[in-house]
Amino acid sequence: MTAPAGTALIRDDLLERDRSDPLAPFRDRFRLPEGVIYLDGNSLGPPSMNIGTRIGALLADEWGSDLVASWNRHGWFRLPERVGTRLAPLLGAGGDEVIATDSVSVNLFKLLAALLRRPGPGRVVLAEDTNFPTDLYMAEGLVSLLRESGARLRLVPPADFEGALGPDVSVATLTQVDFRTGRKHDLRRLTALAREAGIPIVWDLSHSAGAFPLRLNDDRVEFAVGCGYKYLNGGPGAPGFLYVAREFQQSLDTPLSGWMGHRAPFDFETRYRPAAGMRRFLTGTPGILSMVALEEGLRTFDGVDMEALRAKSEELGNVFLRLADERLTGFGVEAVSPRGARERGSQVSLRHPDAYPVMQALIARGVVGDFREPDLLRFGFAPLYVRYADVWDAVETLRDVLACEEHRAPRFQHRDAVT
């Protein structure tokens, strides 16, 4: 930091950081409302500046002029692979190892089922009990479907996960970055540990992809899924992605054997035959509007040095935690994210007993984070558009809300469906 250790930070230090930030120009790629500090890109990334033009062109020059011929003429049929190939460098994967399709929930189901169906002594699906609920719900649904074959779900606290990698486990699933605390797992170490035990891990990279560089090939990751609408800026409900290391692609059979994953969908055969490569993990017709929006979201990463992105992400989190220490003492706020930047994703969470109304009051002041049960204030730092000075302003606004007890106002108590 500009300020020496032991000296309190001031806003000017952070403005200086912004002036020398090599990623600062990328903020212009996003459409962000005036006066809003957006710290919720870990829940829904903002639209890129070009999204309107791109969707407009899709309507005018493709769908609106060539109609159904667009499937061939404009490459719609191959779009899930094309988007996957564009995403692959962010994952450290081969272009033929990634495909954009379906939601994270559905993709996780496909991979867990494909792995659980393989012959072997293990019948247990292993997961951390702190995992994102949809991952647990999908695993629960899967084992109930296969209960007669002895399939079971075992949920363990994170501290017990490694010890639970026993011979009765068929497949494990882990989310790399915990959605509550931001704690980041060591992908490489855990993948190696599980491989030694003969257990595949399906990684959920929803809070990883686009938040920091990934090296799935180098880290010998075998299977992964992830989200398109968070750090990848693909738009609400954007397709998720699925990664399968090349050596496993031909031996895995998805249980959701839809026609788009067929070897020759337009032969209209009676029996299913899986496509070669990643296409077999497609199910039904892809949503082309969302797929194009995701492709546009991925373009926000064009030319971005991912190491610089990670360095800034770590610093934004460090500054936030430091300011929380310096400026929020005595307000009942406690940091729950790891202090060490290496052990964190790109978010920081604070605990406060009135977290829900506090977040509503913050949002009303233009600082957008989110609330997670039971008492978490969550702040995401997407380095392509969050500025150092934003971190200062966010903490000062939070301090003001707490000091004035603004969150006690009745209008901040109402609970909406999405928090």
Ligand SMILES: *Cc1c(COP(=O)(O)O)cnc(C)c1O
């Ligand atoms: C956001 C997120 C999801 C989202 O799942 P969808 O089915 O795409 O809605 C799943 N898992 C994790 C860990 C997430 O953070």
